[in-house]
């Protein structure tokens with residue numbers, strides 16, 4: 001494989017996926033922005049979770065809220081749930097890895113908060129448990145998924161928001177997820193709080 005051709009092909013795939021999915025995704029992204037801004041306006045906080053690259057995306061997003069995105073404002077409350085390594089290792093060791101996010105949602109989540117769950121497959125057990133814990137605790141839910149939405153999609157309630165990237169490859173889905181997260185940052189900064 002010619003490396004330059006490979007790079008060019010990946011750039012084109014990524015750009016084409018973004019262009020071909022914007023019309024389908026924009027309404028749900030706008031709705032999610034309103035839900036997140038309303039939660040923050042009402043004194044709520046955002047709990048964010050994902051595995052692997054999606055954990056990095058969760059932390060990237062929480063950093064942009066706690067710090068800043070593109071405009072000056074006070075820090076906003078957001079917690080990336082994989083970030084506390086002592087809690088993650090203790091809960092995984094004592095209860096199993098699938099409980100790592102759910103346990104924190106149960107402990108930290110309050111009605112009016114929002115869980116932002118990120119999973120390209122929609123099938124990661126820890127994400128499914130976190131979703132159930134959020135629903136039980138009265139949190140709003142925004143889920144970033146891909147493929148067919150996996151086992152997560154049918155668990156969503158009507159008020160929950162799924163933003164599903166219409167692609168099969170994890171990396172391409174993640175590349176759209178990060179664009180979605182930046183749009184959410186901008187909407188949070190733009191919408192009344």
Ligand SMILES: O=C(CO)[C@@H](O)[C@H](O)[C@H](O)[C@H](O)COP(=O)(O)O
Nearest residue numbers: 051052053054119120121124170171
């Ligand atoms: O970043 C990547 C692949 O691009 C990987 O680290 C990937 O995030 C991991 O395999 C995750 O465990 C996948 O989980 P999920 O998106 O299916 O929930």
Ligand SMILES: [Zn+2]
Nearest residue numbers: 052053171174
């Ligand atoms: Zn990756």
